[in-house]
Amino acid sequence: MKKDKFIISKKNFSSRLIVGTGKYKSMQECAKAINLSGAEIVTVAVRRVNITDKKKPLLMDYIDPKKITYLPNTAGCFNSKEALRTLRLAREIGGWKLVKLEVLGDKKNLFPEMIETLKSTEVLTKEGFKVMVYCNDDPLMAKRLENAGACAIMPLAAPIGSGLGIINEINIRIIRKQTKLPLIIDAGLGQASDAAIAMELGCDGVLVNTAIAKAKKPFQMALAFKNAVIAGRQSYLSGRIKKTLYGNPSSPKSGII
């Protein structure tokens, strides 16, 4: 069997599941869930150091950036200026060039602000960043991001944290057909089967945070997502049967007693 490679910005990964590190009860829980998920890339946020409480645990003490690829994000940024500032700071922490750009446009639905996202993608690419871009599920915008230099297209399945699963399969299929860039479903997944569906649509990977972190049993859900991503990918590569309107017996029709 030919090796099934998952390459982002010339780097080879074996897990197609990317997980977020937010919303866990503790750093320990987060680290264990990541371990169980098999993820090799995790998203992280850039925030102020807590000056008053110096004993607060640090993410880097629990998740080793030498073993797990940190993907700094711009969560909480509502315009290009804030996003650029955040990612330039992230790069300064330790040379991170692979980043996730996420510019939000509305506090209630958390949909991406695509004009600002596009502008930011252009600037960051020129500055040498490798930009994985959170976007809406619009094939036209996905194309423009690709032309602007994005290194991965990351359309939402549904609003961030909503758990609704993939709302617009058709658009995801169209984006899949039009791009050779890594296509990663980001945001809105609720359960493991949503990830399997994303993979069966031909996506290269999925990014999950809330569905694991806020599940009643996050460790079990981390494993479930791991398995679902593998199953979905294998299913996609296996070439599914055609759907038919009527039945087709599985046992031979001849030799019936």
Add this chain to the structure above:
Amino acid sequence: MKKKIKIKLNGKFKAINYNSTLFNIVQKNKIPLSKVAIELNQEIVDKKKIKSINLKNNDKIEIVHFIGGG
């Protein structure tokens, strides 16, 4: 008494000694330098040069790191 100046560190006002360097602030607050990025008045600072950066009245310092996020 030593002369003091007022700075803003991560959104909070602080009175510090006149002639303090950015390095003094980092040291005093036990900041793990390899795990943070520093901005002085919205400009990113080269962490290697913080010993030679003297702080002025009303300087705004932001020190950030990575935390859990989606």
